[in-house]
Amino acid sequence: MNLSPDQSIMFEAWGIPINATILYTWVVMAFLTGAAILITRNLRPDVPPNRWRTMLEVIVQGIQSQIEDVAGRRDRHLLYFAGTLFLFVAVSNLLLVIPGFEPPTASLSTTTALALSVLIAVPLFGITRRGLGGYLKTYLEPSFIMLPFNIISEFSRGISLAIRLYGNIMSGAVIAAILLGVAPFFFPVVMDVLGLLTGLIQAYIFAILATVYISSATATPNTTEKENP
Amino acid sequence: MSIDWITVAAQIANFLLLMWLLRRFLYRPILDGIDAREVEISDRMQEAVHAKEQAQAEKQSYLDKVQALNVAQSEMTETIRRSAEEQRDVLLAETQKRLQQENATWKAHLDDETHKYTAKMHRAGAEALLSLTRKALNDLADETLETRVAHHLIQQITPMVPDLKRAAGQAAQAVIISQSALPAAVKDELTTELQKAFPQSVVRFETDETQAPGLVLRVGGAQLAWTVESYIDGLSALIDEQLASGGDLKVKSHEQ
Structure with missing residues (x-):
């Protein structure tokens, strides 16, 4: 039994082994991009919005509203980042219901990659927002004594993000596999339902925590102002 | 549980690519469409406000015209009434004057007739008196x-x-x-x-x-x-x- 889809090599391309994590990540990417292209292809001001476009608008505006609540401002770049995190994790976890699909988020490599992305995005957003000096100064607050603790805190955030997501998704998949052997006709359905719920919750938590980290790094003394993108 | 760093790098690249794709095909079209619609709604609201103001101005203009028309109608009615009264007075005066003239003419005619009749009666009376006197003198005293x-x-x-x-x-x-x-x-x-x-x-x-x-x-x-x-x-x-x-x-x- 493979605990991680990284170990499942699906095929090789130009000599590079493509494991299940990367393959199913491409599937998720293709699904999201294809759906977005299909729905927004006829998006013109003179064409009234259809139900699919309305659904996308509700999703995007919901994400934007959550980011605005957390960050206290409207930031399109933060929307691109946190929104993509949420959609990727959520769709990966929701596609768990498809037989044979292995969610990429069940791979510690994927969650590590996403955590690293957050770990890199936090200083990038902070430097962009406050400048290099302003961002580095946050490590000395409230006192220079806190510098090592702040650095440890910064890295522990990423580790916790990665482990939390991986643990939840991987454990759900493993428990479902174990229960499948015990009661193959009842528990898989229950576990799938629970998997959908925990998948969505984990996607929300991951995106919200990333937004919180980035917001705290970009926070200025007067953060109540709302910016235009 | 192990981390495949090649997969990690590939997933970071995939995530960045997905972020670009969604920005290109999802966020921008959707947000731009929402912004365009908000701008269109705002423009339409402004047009509606403008149209409402124009309608109010037209309504006010119409009310002013109606009021002016009513005033003009009242003035015209008053003018016509005064003109009718003046014409009535003139006609009454002319009628009275004509009546007085006719009365005077009739009175003069009556006086003339009376005078002629009186003269005729004078002559007839005198002739009768003289005739009677002559006849009485002739018959009684020769x-x-x-x-x-x-x-x-x-x-x-x-x-x-x-x-x-x-x-x-x-x-x-x-x-x-x-x-x-x-x-x-x-x-x-x-x-x-x-x-x-x-x-x-x-x-x-x-x-x-x-x-x-x-x-x-x-x-x-x-x-x-x-x-x-x-x-x-x-x-x-x-x-x-x-x-x-x-x-x-x-x-x-x-x-x-």
Whole structure:
């Protein structure tokens, strides 16, 4: 039994082994991009919005509203980042219901990659927002004594993000596999339902925590102002 | 549980690629569409506000025009009413004036008719009086009116000679005027009597149809009339009084 889809090599391309994590990540990417292209292809001001476009608008505006609540401002770049995190994790976890699909988020490599992305995005957003000096100064607050603790805190955030997501998704998949052997006709359905719920919750938590980290790094003394993108 | 760092790198690349793809095909179109729709809604709201303001202005303009029209109508009505009153007054004045003129014309015509009738009655009355008098004298005393008048004048002239002489002075002739020619005997008696009183004067007889029956003696500047003029005047006064009472009644009934 493979605990991680990284170990499942699906095929090789130009000599590079493509494991299940990367393959199913491409599937998720293709699904999201294809759906977005299909729905927004006829998006013109003179064409009234259809139900699919309305659904996308509700999703995007919901994400934007959550980011605005957390960050206290409207930031399109933060929307691109946190929104993509949420959609990727959520769709990966929701596609768990498809037989044979292995969610990429069940791979510690994927969650590590996403955590690293957050770990890199936090200083990038902070430097962009406050400048290099302003961002580095946050490590000395409230006192220079806190510098090592702040650095440890910064890295522990990423580790916790990665482990939390991986643990939840991987454990759900493993428990479902174990229960499948015990009661193959009842528990898989229950576990799938629970998997959908925990998948969505984990996607929300991951995106919200990333937004919180980035917001705290970009926070200025007067953060109540709302910016235009 | 292990981390495949190649997969980690590939997943980071995949995530960045997915972020770019979603930014390109999802976020931007959706957010730009929402912004465009908000701008369109805002523009339409502004257009609606503008249209509402225009409608309000048009409504106000219409109300102003209606008010002005009402004012003009009231002024026109007042002008027409005044003009009608003036025309009515003018017509009434003209009618009254015409009525007064017609009344005056009618009154003048009535007076003229009355005058003609009175004159006619005078003549008829005088002729009747004279005719009756002549007939009565002729039937009862076998005398003519002129003869009796001449005889009476001869009897009355003697006591008046001194007064006549003072009034006549040195007159060259004495003229006796009658309505018709006097009989020769009467002329002789009158000539004889007058030459006694005025020896240096020549006696001459004339006739005047317009004169009342009787005799008029004219010596120089003195004149002595012995005619029925006063009787005819009395008869005329009686006729005038009767006509006046009858005419007043007619005029009153006509005015009513």
